[in-house]
Amino acid sequence: MSWNEPGSNKKDPWSGRDQQDPPPDLEEVLRSMQERLGKLFGGGGSGGGADAGRMLGLILMVPIAVWVLTGFYIVDEGNRGVVTRFGRYVETTTSGLHWHWPAPIESKEIVNVEQQRFIEVGYRSGGRQQASGSVPKEALMLTQDENIVDIRLAVQYQIKDAQAYQFNVSDPELTLKQVTESAQRGIIGKSSMDFVLPEGRSGIADEIKTEIQQILDQYHAGIRIITVNFVDAQPPEEVQNAFEDAIKAREDEQRLKNEAEAYANEVVPKARGAGARMLEEAEAYKQQTIAKALGDAGRFRELLTEYEKAPEITRQRLYLDAMEAVFEKTNTVMVDVKGSNNMMYLPLDKLPAPPSRAPAGKEPEVAQAPVETPDPVVRGSRTGGRGRDARAP
Numbered sequence: 001m002s003w004n005e006p007g008s009n010k011k012d013p014w015s016g017r018d019q020q021d022p023p024p025d026l027e028e029v030l031r032s033m034q035e036r037l038g039k040l041f042g043g044g045g046s047g048g049g050a051d052a053g054r055m056l057g058l059i060l061m062v063p064i065a066v067w068v069l070t071g072f073y074i075v076d077e078g079n080r081g082v083v084t085r086f087g088r089y090v091e092t093t094t095s096g097l098h099w100h101w102p103a104p105i106e107s108k109e110i111v112n113v114e115q116q117r118f119i120e121v122g123y124r125s126g127g128r129q130q131a132s133g134s135v136p137k138e139a140l141m142l143t144q145d146e147n148i149v150d151i152r153l154a155v156q157y158q159i160k161d162a163q164a165y166q167f168n169v170s171d172p173e174l175t176l177k178q179v180t181e182s183a184q185r186g187i188i189g190k191s192s193m194d195f196v197l198p199e200g201r202s203g204i205a206d207e208i209k210t211e212i213q214q215i216l217d218q219y220h221a222g223i224r225i226i227t228v229n230f231v232d233a234q235p236p237e238e239v240q241n242a243f244e245d246a247i248k249a250r251e252d253e254q255r256l257k258n259e260a261e262a263y264a265n266e267v268v269p270k271a272r273g274a275g276a277r278m279l280e281e282a283e284a285y286k287q288q289t290i291a292k293a294l295g296d297a298g299r300f301r302e303l304l305t306e307y308e309k310a311p312e313i314t315r316q317r318l319y320l321d322a323m324e325a326v327f328e329k330t331n332t333v334m335v336d337v338k339g340s341n342n343m344m345y346l347p348l349d350k351l352p353a354p355p356s357r358a359p360a361g362k363e364p365e366v367a368q369a370p371v372e373t374p375d376p377v378v379r380g381s382r383t384g385g386r387g388r389d390a391r392a393p
Helices: 026-040 048-069 162-169 172-188 199-217 238-311 313-325
Strands: 070-076 079-085 086-093 096-099 106-112 117-121 140-142 149-158 222-235 332-334 376-379
Touching: 070 079, 070 140, 079 162, 086 162, 106 162, 117 172, 140 172, 149 172, 149 199, 172 199, 172 222, 199 222, 238 313
Parallel strands: none
Antiparallel strands: 070 096, 079 086, 079 106, 117 149, 140 149, 149 222, 332 376
């Protein structure tokens, strides 16, 4: 007979395949325990024995109920609840109301995963703002150039995995401090002192942060590094004064370099401008000279052509032009008096002043009038102009 025929006691073979037994009802558990306690203490009879057993069962139920109620707990926002059963991890609960088997069966640990925590390496302070004391065992380390530096770090971190933070490492904070010290010693040991102290702090801090996070991920510590800050970095106290002098000298060197660069930026453009101007002037003079030479050559060729046509006329014309150019720069007047009755006169009002009086006992020399000659060239004052031509009687 099949399971679905009438009168068959067989059940559906697929029913309850994916179903699990529901958790026991708390009231039913309490009621069952009460009945067992009543039977244990004579609750099965009648009369006073049954009432006494019932009363004793109720008395025992009160601590059991209190014990069960202690299993309720609340996880606030930003926290995680890590539940363990006999020390073994069971689950991680998020924010809200939860219940677990009360102690000593199960226990819980509330872990704040949003709190920003920090550790101090190389110093100890009373607050977050300023370092108050150095710890030489953690702070002093050796650089690549065999110098000793005093490094103080502040590492800020968060818990990213509550289960890993609770179970994978025995002391997470101590582990983080040791990892930080190891990472910074390795990175500082590969850098020089001149790079670590004045200029390489930010880059070294980033390298230390990356190194710490890689090591913690290998440990599965459940920690996320937020920032690594250099609180202080300086040489040991024994050489502090000498190092400050070296820093001042380096700053003076940099200042002088900046001043020299500023002066160069001011002078070099002026020199380049003057050089460019001289090049332009030279190029203009070159073009002018070439153009003048080409013009003179062209004029000479034209003159040669005219000379070949009329040599005498051209020669006479060249002579007159040359003489005109020469006499333009002198105080000589050229007059042709041949065949004409023109008479030259000198403007007395424009003549130069007479010479100073002769000393006593000497008679002044009398200037003799010049004798007229038929020479066509008469020398006179240029200031008097070309002179006036008068017709002779």
